[in-house]
Amino acid sequence: MFKIRKSDCTHCRLCMLACTAAHEPGLQSVKQARIHIEDDWPEIGGIEVCMACKEQLCIMTCPEDALSWNGHVVLDEDRCIKCHECVGACPYKGIMIHPSSKYPLYCDKCEGQFSCVNVCPTGAIKRR
């Protein structure tokens, strides 16, 4: 789904701003992003986002069967008990938590728009 190059990332977090705005139109913030740039100054710790891996440990781990796959991970909010088992299970740290509702946040590729990819000034995150 994504090709990421940590060495090109500048920690500008335009991807996080774009991701938040794509899911909460009109909101200027990085706090509801489904992608996270982990800082490890002076280096970049990591570009953390769902890598659409084959293992799908998040889906397998969910005790309530609230997660499924339909081109991307889909969350059934009615089933989710916000235990965050999926967050801990992801080897890519690619699952965030909504700051107020506490539901896990999954990359949904912005319905194919890839908002983060569009705004990355260095190509550190690209479509595969």
Added chain:
Amino acid sequence: MWKGYAGKILEVDLSSGKIDRAALDMDTAEKYIGGKGFGIHTLFHRLPAGAGPLSADNILVFATGPLTGSAAPASGRLELCTKSPATGLWLDSNAGGSFGPELKYAGYDALIITGAAKVPVLLLIEDEEVAIIEADEYWGLDTIATHKKLKEHYSTDHRIACIGQNGELLSPLANVQTEYRSFGRGGAGAVMGSKNLKAVVVNGSGGLKTADSGEFSRMVRESVNELANSPDTGAAKPEFGTNVILSLMDHTGIHPTMNFHRSTLDERPIDEHDVRKFYKRNRACFSCTIRCSKVARVEEGPFQGAYTEGPEYETVWSFGSHCGNTDVASIIEAEHLCDAYGMDAISVGNVVGFLIDCFEKGLLTTDDTQGLELRWGNSEAIVAATKLIGLRQGPGDAWSRGVAYLEDTIAGARGLGAQVKGLELPAYDPRASKGMALAYATSDRGGCHLRSWPIGEEIMNMTNPLGLHTTEFKPEVVKSQQDLFCLVNCSGLCLFAAFTLTLEQIAPLFSSLTGIESLGNAEKLLEAGERVNNLVRLFNLREGLTAEQDTLPARFMTEPLPDGPRQGATVDVSEMVQTYYKLRGWSDDGKPTRELLDRLEIATES
């Protein structure tokens, strides 16, 4: 319901422990915008005249702008405003990084800190939860260790502004460091130290609402494209960082050398390609596409292992040609030390070059320097002197008081300093650039290149360059740039973005984000910059500034540049200053007239 703005001001009194939240009012937002404007609005009306900069009376204002935290490119800036211990006058320091956006996501446009704690403390802000916490375990740590330890304790997404040893030791050279970037010049770090405040830690969970998302996104896209297509912000700065102007300043005779005695070196001077060899990666401040920040590492030689986020152009000058030094690795180490101890790399480098000058002239001997052979280009001695200043050890205690103090205390050194109003000059020779001479003489925080940068209009304006040697139109350029740069420092935008974008491109960002119509008017925005500058002037006059101080050191009038493209140049700013006063609507003795204050709707009574 506020858009763009968070709508609240947080105030913490460290003496009583009282924590208050006040609503932002629309009149202040429209007239003073944010950032520097909020800072002067607070200090002018609340700081008692003549208050000691290091007394509990002094006030620290961390103020964001309306664009801070938004997706507007290069808009993550934050202003820190206080009364300067270096000049006794107004000080605002601007830094990027991530602290400003985080403060807004926590729900605050500004943080006002008053009083002083009895023991070392840190201030923790997590949305509505605000706490003053004892910070013994952090006191004494350098800024890099402080950042790392705080992030281990809280989280890597908690944002930090802190001081190092230099601020704890109340040096007027001390910075506040935020996310490894600097609130530089003028000693804000010492003010924080005097309040026993080691750090402010902030984490927010919210965001900012947008008034007109469609229009704002469109203007953001236009700005991003403009920055990407500019040869400066789209090519030169991403490639070389701020060092891109090294060759240009050298070839035009502007680059000062050996404590402003020359403009050339016997050796080949450092250029941008020499510095770039040390770059390992790019970094950017929040929401910035320009990525002028570099991480440089030294992989061999005596300074092996040294690293810094930089080195910036100004540091490459201050510890480089200013000290007769062409060893880039030593400059990287010196900048790292400045960041770690939390001190201003321009001022510290300027002091070291001044000390070398004194040493070479025999005014200082190794008895005065703890054995250091302070010779032009002695890179190891330059780094060692920086350490002494950082920890205020031995002679470093006096050295950390700055060039103006040393001119008074080293016998025979009077007149050798390059400082204005007590703030050390940066990397442009005022004899070579007449515009820069006026910019230095009239800057509100002393010897500074960031209130206006007329060199741009003198030599980099491709259609109608004004030239370096003439005084014609320089007062006009300095005044209009000062008002524009001031507005930018109110807005949350970075000056580097404003060098490329026009005000007509910037203004719609304000109005579409905030929904405040007047903020979309370029003329009104410029007038807000003028208003803020005039209120700062009133503040400075109240603190004892006189028109006689709007000048340069006499040496620049009497000692011609001996070499380089501007050989023979001297500068007398007095005539330009008078013209500048007239343009500003100030009296002959530099005071804003009542008529002007009425036009700008400046209320001097609170």
